[in-house]
Amino acid sequence: MKYIVLLLFVGFFANGQPATESLNLMPWPQKIEVKSGVFTLDKKFKVTITGMPNARIFAAITRFLSRLDGRTGLFLEQGLITKLNEAPTAQLQINCLREGKIGLYEDESYHLDIQQNNINLTATTDLGAMHGLETLLQLLQNNSTSFYFPAVTISDMPRFTWRGLMIDAARHFQPIAVIKRNLDAMAAVKMNVFHWHLVDDQGWRIEMKNHPKLTKLASDGLFYTQEEIKNIVKYAGDRGILVVPEIDIPGHATAILTAYPEIGSKAVQLNVNSGKKKQLFTQLQSYELERNSGIFTPTLDPSNPKTYQLLSEIFDAVCPLFSGMYFHIGGDENEGKDWDANPKIQDFKKQHNLANNHELQTYFTMQLLPMLKKHHKVVMGWEEIMTKNMSKEAIIHSWKGENEGLAKGSSLIAAAKNGYKTVLSNGYYIDLMQSVEDHYKNDPIPENTLLTPEEKARILGGEATMWSELVTATTIDSRIWPRTAAIAERLWSDQKITDLASLRQRLKTVSFRLEELGITHIRNKEVLLRNISNNQKTTALEDFSNICEPLKIYSRNTDGTEYKTYSPLTLFADACTPDAPDALEFDAAVTHYLNNKTPENETVVTNFLKKWIQTNTDLLALSQNAPLLQPLLPLSKSVSETAQVLLLKIEKKETISADKAQELILQCLSKDHADVELAVCNSLKKLF
């Protein structure tokens, strides 16, 4: 297998651009053998399915046919499939032994054999067969006039059983259409867990028939109906995806407390007018839905029986909406400030021999377990729930790392050693606007990890987390994709599949093909740029956006207060993405040039520099009729000035003083403009 993979990677490199024969598979399969010959498609191409699959496979094949027809324009005669073996002589024969069960540890393997005249796809379950259909679509190749599949044999199965994507629908509500298209995209890269973050300080997003106050007072009217939720669970299941809901408690509770202040922890000091000394009373507080981002104090009162009464009722209403066996109760970032300040809660701790707030939170969480068990749910929580008395049944969601002053994924290893099943999200925080490289290199079980096989088996996999402080329905796809496809590969493919150049090459096609599923990451960039340009020509903005990236790791929204939930996310930073497409290319050009100063290599570099000088001129012209364009002009000017100086150096052999160079580089490094940073600073620096 390794040999073949290497062979193909050589294929990518030798050609410089995608060769017709290169395979844009992602995640890369466990075993692939390329043979000679191709299977050529024509309108008579048909599919049939035999065995005992779940009926969802019929619609899956219908979608497969529709996507194939959309790409090829063949006007396939077979438009849809509704039952077993509809076309016994079909060229594509699919066989599944049995129904797949949506959840962990299911057999998702498949075997795909493409020959010149027929294709066989076999799988134990229909879930495996659906993965095989996605692989087949990724194998589609073409010459100038026809489409074909290369003859290959693929045997494939996932490395990890939990390959998840979390979407935060609380901080910015995400309409059903966003969820659906992302489920389709997940299925396209063989992900199988959708973690739906439904409740946080900024909103409660679940229709509650017996507790209407939650949406009435704490959702701004933006929530999912129970029917919509059930439909999403079915929609996900039809694509082999488990839905894990999250209600984040006891912290992150502003929304709940906006509706039910009586179960909050905040104590109020009241002066009692009796001449006696001041006394503390816990009095009803009012809370208001949070409009900022960050960590807030509103926390449920773990000493109040009403808290558990309400939570029990909530779980009774919410659990039946989800058919899967996992329920995420959050549990993160409770700083316990209101607990510390509330004497009633302090008394409660003493009464129950709870040494500190961690133990108090464990007490709280342990009360939830039977409520969830009643509905056959296993509890999952962010790593803070892992304390010494926490049930080993709980799944630990590892999220902290360097940004929190801890070793990367340390809680993951600790959880596995402590006997907990665990899932990694540290390193997969796609909202932080980091490079695809950062995520791709982040292996849940790095080589040489000192764990026993039993401990390793407790590491279920990983999950990309899309927190929504700074995204709307218009921009969210461009934050999730295409980087999440690389995470999907990390979680599915062999640990040794790590070639970054190959990943980047394949990602171009994978990213493009996500468009057919409705993913808007490419198309909506132009929408934003048209708005910024005030409907003028967007070429210069597009060029400039290709060397800019949004500020990273929480630095765009300092202290969580610059952007409120209703602030505009239609700005230049929203149009830019990590992995600025021209930056890598420019860096390669600079490296080539510095290694070998041929006129050709020089021209590639100077053409970039000249383009950016022109871009600045064009942006200035556009800005005459586009106020939204003003904030990025200083940065564009810095690039232009630097490019001019570097051109003089390169073409006229003029020298640049160290001071001047330093000044220009500092200008380019500025993060003070338009919430973006230049992705070409280091490359420019090399040219001085």
Place this chain on the structure above:
Amino acid sequence: MKYIVLLLFVGFFANGQPATESLNLMPWPQKIEVKSGVFTLDKKFKVTITGMPNARIFAAITRFLSRLDGRTGLFLEQGLITKLNEAPTAQLQINCLREGKIGLYEDESYHLDIQQNNINLTATTDLGAMHGLETLLQLLQNNSTSFYFPAVTISDMPRFTWRGLMIDAARHFQPIAVIKRNLDAMAAVKMNVFHWHLVDDQGWRIEMKNHPKLTKLASDGLFYTQEEIKNIVKYAGDRGILVVPEIDIPGHATAILTAYPEIGSKAVQLNVNSGKKKQLFTQLQSYELERNSGIFTPTLDPSNPKTYQLLSEIFDAVCPLFSGMYFHIGGDENEGKDWDANPKIQDFKKQHNLANNHELQTYFTMQLLPMLKKHHKVVMGWEEIMTKNMSKEAIIHSWKGENEGLAKGSSLIAAAKNGYKTVLSNGYYIDLMQSVEDHYKNDPIPENTLLTPEEKARILGGEATMWSELVTATTIDSRIWPRTAAIAERLWSDQKITDLASLRQRLKTVSFRLEELGITHIRNKEVLLRNISNNQKTTALEDFSNICEPLKIYSRNTDGTEYKTYSPLTLFADACTPDAPDALEFDAAVTHYLNNKTPENETVVTNFLKKWIQTNTDLLALSQNAPLLQPLLPLSKSVSETAQVLLLKIEKKETISADKAQELILQCLSKDHADVELAVCNSLKKLF
């Protein structure tokens, strides 16, 4: 009023491009006075509302703030509005006397007065106020650094009370997201009726709790749940829009009959083996969901009591989902073939003294009236329902015209004269891919129409109809918009507002602004072109698409059989639109040049010609890796050859033989390639 309008139109022309001060209002208001000065926006801008509006206005103002902030990036301090008079000192003061009623004949007027320091918006109802907010958004102007509203006074109200858009969700199902974004776009151009065509030969799209067979057997799983429908009715109402559902009967009934064949009209001849002469028996037929387009024979049996029983039950289930008072029962294109061939139905006609199939259909329709009246619904139907015995309560929907061999809108006039209320759709068939000009010039009551005031008052307005034989969720917006905005103006504005150049100029901005509501007409074009180009650079395809238009008036899908419901709609014709943007510009350039052969005028023309030669070269290169691109090459080659010959004529003064010219023009006129036609043929012809 006329004076001011003319003044502004002069403004458009004088500048050649949109002047900063030009107003991109659509529909054009009844009365507008432009004053000196502007209201400049800053982050402290606030809105307040007083009076007794419906609570929906709070969310409407919140959406207004969000759109304003998205366009300006001001980070407005006021993010949302939840109650009356939240900000008493706000600069924008809105006052409504009372709640608006969703439906016809409501007061939708508003008065908007913008001064340097404050803005007053007053309206009788909140519906009028919402129209005023849309006008205010359209008034947004900017210089290089700030945004402002020009000081104007506007008094406005609609000319017609029915300003509708129909979406056919039967032939190609349209997801909820498509409906929602189009409702938002309708509200942006002050349309107030959404006609939802929910049932046709190709599918039944309504969840039926007591008749699940309808969706199980006749929807391919694509239908709206009852909750979704109710939510759409509310969503529409929140935007001032009435929803009129349509269940098309007794023809167009294949879907119903697929589920309930026992109420079909088809008779089957059975040979009875008794030596007696052949006898006719009506026997249970099976029907299959239609996959083609066209007019089909499956028709409900008007002689069968079960038909009325089922319809009554259907109306009992469907009527309560819609709060409006109108119910469209279709009634069109019943050719009565199965009625004629069914002796039982012929007997029924005789028994009931029904002279012909028209009378039989009237009999049928009259049975529906009490079923609908029970739910307080007034019946509406396509013009075929207008026969001599039809109740005068029914609303007649006029659709036939020149394509059907009749005088334009003749049934509209007939209906008004016959005492029926009536709505015009002939001339507003936006699926036919005709120019915006065709629709814009189509006045429901042309000047000099000989009708009494009472008769005129029966003409309620008009409705754009988006039939969905050839559209998917990806392409439908580009067929509806921006042309429907011109229809909206025709139905709202004064009859004298007919300047086409002004319309086209304003439409550029109106069309662009629809993007903020999620309308995909611009962004999805690139998606289609990327698919066609196989993810290569799309510039050449874009350039070529800008002179091509999809085949018009049913000629793309000859006999309705080339495209089945599952055929690919990802092709070049799907990326092209009516009013090909470069065609008009080129025609103007040709006219200028022919009137005045200056070098400047010549250059404009020859630059186009050179561009198209280059486009053809580029398309050829792209086609090496893009099979979907092959079908358009012959047409591109024709343009290139013609352009080359014309360049020789223009620049080198070479003569062209009449034969050669004729040959080239014929090539350009070809409609045999890629389902498109060239929009520059006539202009090219002028140059020979």
